Amino acid sequence: MINKRRSTAVLLGLLATTALIGPPPAAADNETAEPPAEPPKVELVLDVSGSMRARDIDGRSRISVAQQAFNEVVDALPDETQLGIRVLGATYRGKDKKQGCLDTQQIVPVGPVDRTQAKAAVATLRPTGFTPVGLALRSAAQDLGTGSTARRIVLITDGEDTCAPPDPCEVARELAAQGTRLVVDTLGLAPDEKVRRQLLCIAGATGGTYTAAQSADELTGRIKQLVDRARDTYTATPTVVGGSAGCDNAPLLAPGVYTDREAFAEHRWYRVPVRPGQELRASVSVALDRPVNPDYGVLLRATAPDGRELVRGVDAGSGRTDVVSAGLRWSAAEEASPAPTPSGVQPAPTVCLVVSNSFAPRPGTQVTPGMPVELTVDVVAASPAPDGPDLGRGWALLLLLTLAGLVTGLVAGLLTRWWVATWREN
Numbered sequence: 001m002i003n004k005r006r007s008t009a010v011l012l013g014l015l016a017t018t019a020l021i022g023p024p025p026a027a028a029d030n031e032t033a034e035p036p037a038e039p040p041k042v043e044l045v046l047d048v049s050g051s052m053r054a055r056d057i058d059g060r061s062r063i064s065v066a067q068q069a070f071n072e073v074v075d076a077l078p079d080e081t082q083l084g085i086r087v088l089g090a091t092y093r094g095k096d097k098k099q100g101c102l103d104t105q106q107i108v109p110v111g112p113v114d115r116t117q118a119k120a121a122v123a124t125l126r127p128t129g130f131t132p133v134g135l136a137l138r139s140a141a142q143d144l145g146t147g148s149t150a151r152r153i154v155l156i157t158d159g160e161d162t163c164a165p166p167d168p169c170e171v172a173r174e175l176a177a178q179g180t181r182l183v184v185d186t187l188g189l190a191p192d193e194k195v196r197r198q199l200l201c202i203a204g205a206t207g208g209t210y211t212a213a214q215s216a217d218e219l220t221g222r223i224k225q226l227v228d229r230a231r232d233t234y235t236a237t238p239t240v241v242g243g244s245a246g247c248d249n250a251p252l253l254a255p256g257v258y259t260d261r262e263a264f265a266e267h268r269w270y271r272v273p274v275r276p277g278q279e280l281r282a283s284v285s286v287a288l289d290r291p292v293n294p295d296y297g298v299l300l301r302a303t304a305p306d307g308r309e310l311v312r313g314v315d316a317g318s319g320r321t322d323v324v325s326a327g328l329r330w331s332a333a334e335e336a337s338p339a340p341t342p343s344g345v346q347p348a349p350t351v352c353l354v355v356s357n358s359f360a361p362r363p364g365t366q367v368t369p370g371m372p373v374e375l376t377v378d379v380v381a382a383s384p385a386p387d388g389p390d391l392g393r394g395w396a397l398l399l400l401l402t403l404a405g406l407v408t409g410l411v412a413g414l415l416t417r418w419w420v421a422t423w424r425e426n
Contacts, residue, residue, distance in 0.1 A: 038147050041082045041110055042227055043140045044070065047157035049089030051190075052127040054158070058216055062158050062189050063127050069220040070122045074115050076224060083227075084110030084143050085118060088136040089129040100130035101163030106143050131159050134166035137202070141175050141182055150181045150238075152208075154226050156219070158189035160198045168198060172205035184208045185226045187219065197366070200290070204369045207238075207259055209289035238374055243268030247305055247352035255378045261370035262286065264361055270353045272377055274332045279382040282313075283327035284355050287372040293360040300326040301354045310351065331382040353377070 052063040070085075077083060085108035092103040107121040108114075137153065144151040161168045175182050185208040186199035196212065203210040209226075213219035238259035244250040250269040262268050274280045284300045300313035313328035332349060355375065361367055 039080045041151045043084040045086045045155045048087045048125050049131040051159050065216045072220050073223045074118045083113050086140050092129040101132045103129050104136040130162050132163040133161040134168040134171045137171045153184045156187045160195045169201040172202040176206050186210045188212045209287050253377050258375045260373045262373050263370040264359045267356045271350050274351045276332050279331045281329050281378045283376045285323050285325040285374045291362040291365050296359045298324045299356045302330045303352045
């Protein structure tokens with residue numbers, strides 16, 4: 001029985017790596033699933049205020065680096081993605097702050113990508129005015145409209161908002177409170193602490209990420225990652241959930257996609273009902289939205305309510321440097337069922353999922369809010385691995401091993417005798 005369990009656990013661990021990246025397992029396994037009703041929508045919001053003239057990124061101006069990044073992203077954009085571009089501080093050259101703080105325009109409407117139009121619109125931009133980030137975010141949300149799937153704003157700026165109110169953090173919280181299914185990712189082009197705090201606040205309020213881009217390659221690569229993430233994850237909007245510090249009071253999860261925040265070196269617990277004959281499939285991804293030391297990792301485990309570890313997840317390498325993932329599979333086939341309730345109904349056994357990380361922040365890195373966590377849970381009919389050949393047990397196994405040893409020794413002796421005789425003749 002022990003050998004059988006170990007063989008099954010090893011095979012299931014290897015199979016788990018195929019279900020970690022991309023769409024949730026339930027959708028990935030369902031070949032007849034209908035395509036989403038609407039395509040992924042992304043709006044790039046670019047700061048074109050006067051400070052973007054600074055020449056401190058690879059010896060080039062910030063605006064020229066941003067324009068190059070936009071061109072490369074547009075060329076690589078998947079055809080199904082609907083893209084829009086909005087700018088702020090791009091047209092008003094005067095000193096009237098009231099008027100300058102209204103300076104935001106959508107230069108490419110959200111829709112199927114016209115690469116020539118998008119690149120031409122970005123190429124004409126020249127750093128000019130103020131920095132109305134809050135107003136631009138509110139307008140970008142209106143540009144993307146409403147819908148049943150998640151939409152993303154990617155904000156690229158080198159400075160903090162100079163026009164509040166509206167305060168951009170308050171705008172981000174307002175959008176999140178409206179349940180608009182909107183995620184804002186932020187990219188900072190200047191090593192400024194106040195800018196970093198503001199961009200972290202915007203991203204944290206909407207479940208997005210913050211990244212400091214200090215080179216043209218970093219900026220281009222990060223924008224591509226964010227646009228790809230919009231394509232990969234827009235089919236299901238995660239449900240916000242709060243994991244607990246133990247299994248007893250952990251939230252009970254049905255199959256679906258969930259989002260949470262986890263502090264550095266924290267353990268967060270969740271519960272999933274899994275009946276005998278069913279298989280639990282779970283994966284977790286933690287977004288690295290701030291600088292961390294290279295000795296990081298994430299671990300996903302399934303345990304019984306009494307603390308026994310049922311299975312430990314395996315790491316999933318996707319080639320991406322901004323997300324760390326792990327996943328597991330576990331079958332309830334061999335677990336004892338709980339006793340029926342007085343009403344005669346037999347409850348489903350509960351499995352505890354534990355998400356742990358060993359992240360360590362770099363000096364000066366803000367530790368709150370926690371790292372963005374996306375947890376995918378699915379429960380399907382069990383598909384146990386086939387048993388290996390049974391060699392027997394007890395005296396039968398001992399006899400079999402003895403006979404095998406005798407035959408092996410006899411064959412080895414004959415081969416050696418033949419080799420010696422041949423060698424002497426030659």
